[in-house]
Amino acid sequence: MAPSNKTLVISGPSGVGKGSLIEKLFNAHPNTFTFSVSHTTRKPRAGEVDGKSYFFVSQEEFETLKSEGGFVESAKFGSNSYGTSHRTIAEQTAKGLIVVLDIEMNGVRQIKENPNIEPRYVFIQPPSMQALESRLRGRGTENEEDIQRRLGQASAELEFANAQVGDKIIVNDDLETAYQELEAFVFQE
């Protein structure tokens, strides 16, 4: 079955398993999906390549692009700005690839308000807040303060997803089952 070539927006609280599901999708279907390379005003870290990790731009360039409506969504974290450009999505889509955006609810909100992009939305939910907490802890990549911040944000993410109509919601209880649901959704006609 041929998948729709629409951009796929995958959202959900931190630690819910978005990265794990996306990795499975990419591995099972080579040359089908791609991430959109974001623009950022932060400085490149060692080893990061412009145009691969990010498009590194100045604050001024970023603001110009933004004012021209060049971003489907953008956000500021700390003193750095990040954005997903229309052009990047269009270029990848033109190559026949399905662009996957892994973004948080404010990004989803912006995209939903943007008439120039009509993606498909998938929200990944945890079976429970306890499960989410133990995954975040089990991953071992955040300190306690970060974990608390992510858990605090998680209930807002869950409420937001539940208030959306017509989008796909997948509960990631068993990873394989959740993956099959995602795959079926992506490849449905």
Ligand SMILES: Nc1ncnc2c1ncn2[C@@H]1O[C@H](COP(=O)(O)OP(=O)(O)OP(=O)(O)O)[C@@H](O)[C@H]1O
């Ligand atoms: N169904 C599942 N059952 C148990 N553990 C899972 C399941 N899915 C994912 N995990 C584990 O939960 C942890 C968080 O998963 P992952 O890193 O994919 O989350 P994420 O949503 O991408 O988080 P972030 O938004 O912070 O990047 C990982 O250690 C992963 O192996």
